[in-house]
Amino acid sequence: MSGLRLSDDQLLRLCEKYGLQAKLWRMKFCGLLPEVCKRRLYEKKRFSSIFEFALILGGLSEHQVRLVLNLEKRFEEMPHLHELLVEGKVSVNKLARVVSVAKIENEEFWANQCKNLSNRALEVL
Secondary structure (H helix, E strand, C coil): CCHHHCCHHHHHHHHHHHHHHHHHHHHHHHHHHHHHHHHCHHHHCCCCCHHHHHHHHHCCCHHHHHHHHHHHHHCCCCHHHHHHHHCCCCCHHHHHHHCCCCCCCCHHHHHHHHHHCCHHHHHHC
């Protein structure tokens, strides 16, 4: 599959396909980090920190890792939002948009909004 043999439309479709797959796998990887941290797996596998682990294996910045771990703590008592995070069902960015307004009594509403709305629509809401 040489780049020279692809039309612009074919190349664009491949970029879109691989870009979407990369986003999905990144969300899944982020969802694993709280458990990696709890088990201290990064130490067992000789990484100096959870941040080095996430950088080398997933390309995440320290800021992104801190965001994931902080969200996991904030969502401990909110099963719907917690599930979205640890199962990598929505992006961390969407969850970060609702963390300040999510409460135990409304977390199911916010979980549904995260699944159905874009980042921008969540921000407006």
